[in-house]
Amino acid sequence: MHRIGYLLSDGFQVMAIATQSVFECANLVSGSPFYAMETYSVDGGEVRSSLGMNVGTLPTPAPGRSRVDTWIVAGVVDPLAVGASPAALAFLRRASGRARRVAGICTGGFVLAEAGLLDGRRATTHWLFARDMQQRFPAVHVEDDRIFIVDGPIWTSAGMTAGLDLALAMVERDLGAEVARSVAHKLVMHQRRSGGQSQHSEMLALAPKSDRIQNALDYARRNLSHALTVEQLAEAVHLSPRQFSRVFTAETGQSPARAVEGLRLEAARLMIEQSTHPLDVIARETGFRDRRHMREAFMRGFGVPPQAVRREVRAAG
Incomplete structure (x- = not known):
């Protein structure tokens, strides 16, 4: 079983956790519970989204005790207004060494950048904040016109619905193209967008x-x-x-x-x-x-x- 941990902070965007539907549907298509999903925050308990919806979370696991294979960091509406907590950054630095992959959805990429996980790597984020990411983190190779980017074990996506494309690409990587196509069809996704596709229509x-x-x-x-x-x-x-x-x-x-x-x-x-x-x-x-x-x-x-x-x-x- 592949365990996916969503790391949330106050003010997170709910579209990030909407990607759980991709993994849920992949379990249905594949006929077995390949994915198990859990939602975390640094302290656990309820975390409030940018829309005011509260989501219950588990506290992030202690060093050496995490069984999560993929960590997905949710973005916030304005990553320039509030940075990630020192505890969240420290956790991600530790967890990245044990997890198979770490992803930042939308402005969640800023958290990965603050933790130093994007240094020397290619990354993307919502086009509205791409220039700010490049200026704030010059060691990151920001590509502002990509749906998502995979650089080794680090995945980053553009804004909003691009997170669904990133999640679907993970399914394809894990379970194959046929399962990914079936998931896209069941979720009525108009097309499966590759990471290299432009953010703009x-x-x-x-x-x-x-x-x-x-x-x-x-x-x-x-x-x-x-x-x-x-x-x-x-x-x-x-x-x-x-x-x-x-x-x-x-x-x-x-x-x-x-x-x-x-x-x-x-x-x-x-x-x-x-x-x-x-x-x-x-x-x-x-x-x-x-x-x-x-x-x-x-x-x-x-x-x-x-x-x-x-x-x-x-x-x-």
Whole structure:
């Protein structure tokens, strides 16, 4: 049995303990109680969440008496306002040497950084606090645009729902890809996001104000393998090309051409991370003229070529 200990502190975000559903479902899918979960705090007793909900906890075990295989540290709403207690930091330093892995969900990564567990390692956190983490902990290699990162026995995730992706990746590591896929299906998770995937969605970033422009973006995403000229997009939402370009730019802050390239990049990156298709096929399926055109777009958008993204995914696996 693999024991998972959740370390909470006052003001923790409840989304952290929502990840327990992933492990619970993994037990159901695998047909055996592979995971056992317990919730801890330094002193034990009730701990109050950021929403005011109280959760009962066990006191952290004494040195040498912990049977926990994976420690998961919950984040708080503002990690800059209140740091972790010295007792919590001391405990994590001891526990990290005995546990199989230690994870920080969202801003829980700040606690791992304060404990020195991220020194010299790659890590991520909620994008809103990534720059602060890098400034406060210069020995950490912060990557602010990742869903989650695994560096040896240390796991860190971005904010909120990214913790579910991290937990699902643990299930895949422990029980295999088929169990992880079944868990994602039972939890109605739209897709299993790999750690290398961006925290940001191009569709969310554009955030159009009208249904017409939203419909144009939906049309573009469904037809990325086609040319997608301004005339086509305008016709799809019953506007003249000139009026469409003006409204689109006013609502999204981008030209239609630039927005479509962003959607192509997002789709191509997802295919690279989650499939074994050759890059030529991915370029064609996502509407780039050819592999070279896709590479140029990747360099503009991500600063790295498609091959580097694929290598990173394979290394993480």
